[in-house]
Amino acid sequence: MGKKMNSILLSLFLVFAFVLSGCSVETKETKATSDATTVNEGTSKATATTAEDTTAANKYAGESLTILMASGDGSNEAVKAAMDKAAEILGITLEYSVVPDDQFLNVINTKGSTGNLDDVIFTSASLSDLPYAEFAELSGDWVSHISDATKSFTLNPDDGTTIMAPFGAESNFGLAYNKAVLEKAGVTLPIKDYAAFLDACKKIKDTGVTPLYISAQENWTPQILLLSSFTTTLLKDDLVTQLSTNKVKPQDVQGIVDIWNNVKAFSTNGYINDDFLSSSHQMGLEAIAKGEAGFYAVTDGAYGEIKTAYGDLIQGVGLTLCPMWNDEADAFVMGNRSARMLAATKNGSKLDIAKAFIDTCISQEVMTVYYDMSPGASPYVDMGYDLTSSEWNQEMKELATQFPTHGDWCNNLYDGTAVMNKFFGEFDLRVQSMFSGKTAQAAVTDWYTAYSESAKAQRVEGF
């Protein structure tokens, strides 16, 4: 009898807790609308809200927008914080649909083709298979300020109108390095080629520290080693045209197999952490922040992650080139256009609100929220305000005076177009498989098999 009483009490308590949390959710909504009205009344808030924003806040207060995101973006705190801030300014609520990454493409295309698309889309620009025809033309002030590097990725490939608003930093990929570890081992930067890199690894290993950290449990980190070094290999011998028209297979090109093999070699040369197969990205960040590893391949988003998790330790970490190439002449700085984009659905019933939302996102107030948590180089120029850019971007900028800058092999603009965009071929899984034991030759062959299959489905000529 006592047990039953207990369980009833417990459940009542939990129901009570749920109801309470429900109340707090509602209070948040009412708080948002009351915030909007306070701004309206002109009470002082140390934020630069323009008159246009206040009228927008006035107009749309109480409305709601649906926003579709992949979990890769949806679980990012900086992204969420920025979106919520923009919603707060406008006085609207956002209903998130966060979809697993590998289903994002399916969901967005199915919904797009049946006219059920959410009001706002938040996506990664490196996806080439988005339903562009469903996106509305955007025309905020910011359109004219988009940087040249990013511009082509915001345009509708069919008619050249701007359909996507870049959000988030233009990125550099490379090797994060621990300054103290390198100093102790006597390693100087920049390292210009693979042989020199192996030398540096040896020096670091001699001081008792893991030279290069690999987190192969994740499927997206090992590929960074190649994403930041593969491009120049493809620029040679007109490979881009040859590969994209299926005249040559990558597994038959020695240069390609060689550079993949340079990466694969780390799985056996003893210069990486022993637990690489089960280590996570978080562990990699911790190792590099605390000086337990010399190098770790990252995107510059890691700057914000290390800063949030480890505070001042970020001062001891820098970003440099990732020299997997054999020939010094192939050295380059990996600089990419902005990774994240916002779009509005053309036939959505709330198109006006969606557009206002996007304009609000590209405002100083919202961008500041994002860049404070995740510093980087803004894809906009001459906006009239400065955003927190990280020391890492500064470092790479300096290196860019010494070496050419290219994007990652998949999104790089070869003669003005991102030709290789269609040939991703599950690149991330291919690189990861090399750490699980596949040879470079086999991994490159798998890459070809995967991308040729996808190219065939996309009816690319030659496949």
Next chain:
Amino acid sequence: MKKLKMILPKLIMFLMSIMFIAPIWMVAVNSIKSKAEANLLGMAFPKDGIIHLINYFKVIEQGGILRSFMNGLIESTFSVVIIVLAASSCAYILARRKGKIYNIIFYTFIMGLIIPVAFIPTYLVLNKLNLVNTYAGLIFIFTTYGLPSAIFLYTGFVKTIPRELDEAALLDGCNCFRAFFSIILPLLKPVTVTISILSFIGAWNDTQIPLFFASGDHWALPLSVYNFYGAHEKSWNLVFADVIIIILPLVIIYMIGQKYIVSGMTAGAVKG
């Protein structure tokens, strides 16, 4: 020696039950750690000694928990009701009437157990009926995929109810419907309980169907996990807090209704 024989099985079972509890403990303990520490996935108490209950508040706020909870409740309950009514009445006919056509119908339903969900065509059907991202659409889909096992169990059970009851009802002046609802259905209670529970759990925990046929505002609890779990970014502390919240409702229902659940399932199982 006899005492050992008595104790040994109990000891084994106790150890086994630890095996069942340990994973849940790991989830619970990691749900109160900071993000950095939780991502290391240890079993110990938070090293910094702080219990990060804020994780739960973050999850509730960002995961839209209350609405997901209501969604799950609505979608699961209605599907269960429809499944029970439709399947039991259908099974009644399939069990009683003889003929090839009824066999064919029965086995077609069984195919529903085997064939995986055809997402795109089903989506197109829903779209034609304007049921995409609606409660009705989701409820129909859950019902569809719950019917096969329900009909399977009900048919077996009805066969054990003597036909004499039907004849008696007929003599009393009932038509088929009255006979079924007043006499047969009450006798089906054990199976109904089993099916209700299984279908409810199935609909509540399903992640594929709502993902594809509806948007975030109609999703139930388990899908809220994706708010914290991406390919590039995993906040394990929030994920685990979310997991605890997701498990809790069913656990509570189970603890309260345990006696009825187990007895219902056992009775339903034996006869079925």
Next chain:
Amino acid sequence: MGKKGFYSNWMMYPAILIFVVFFIIPNISGFYLAFTDWNVYFIDDMRLVGFDNFQKLFIDNIFWISLKNTLFFVFVTVMAKNIIGFIMALLVSKASKFNTYLRTVMFLPVMISGIVISIIFLSIYNPETGLINTFLRSIGLGALAKGWLIDSKFAMSSIAAMEIWQWSGFNMVIFIAGLQSIPHNFYEAASIDGATWFQKIRYITVPLMIQSFTMTFVFSIISGFKVFAQVYGTTNGGPNDSTQVMATFLFRSFARGQYGYSAAVGIVFMLVITLFSALFLVFLRKKEIEY
């Protein structure tokens, strides 16, 4: 009974209607889709390609790996779930507070969503910090600590173990029911005849519970063939495709937007399950009649 007029077909129609609209129709068009090259890039434009999809399917190495893995998975989990479930049922069938606690705990995992179980076990199986390896090391059996989900030798078995962990309790409950329906005097009579505990199980318990066994076996087999969330959530087919099962293989082609191809995979998938289920049902029905 001859009273054909009594049983009204109308009672069937609601279930049939729902089923036809939301299951039969989509699957029939799915059948047609298997012969096209419909994909996400050309949603409005599909071409018939005959048996191309099936050809591609049969020469794909991964398809055969997934078939092998699925069969392995079905065999191992069906055996283990039923044996463990049966043993557990034997141990906790008597009514007692302790047994009630045990029953609750063992049945609990059934109520947890597949994705959630995968997440939990991802961390348990972690070679460095996971529960299992930490425990092994703490009792000095560190040598047994393996890379459960990252070593292709152990990955599939680890996933099978997870499935067994989750669903044994379900079978246990069904068996408890069966056990409780066996009259006590059977056992008493056997005791008088001098039967051992094991003999009692073999000659009384098992035969009288054949119906429960049928039910659990059927459910175990079908859910074994359809296993998806467990693999998807933990390894998603990895490492290096060593844990692909039929459902993840199907899903992968679907996630890549190759809808026509995945429809073809679905058909082959369905044929395989039907074949094995039919074989097994025939076998079971025979045993049922025997007993």
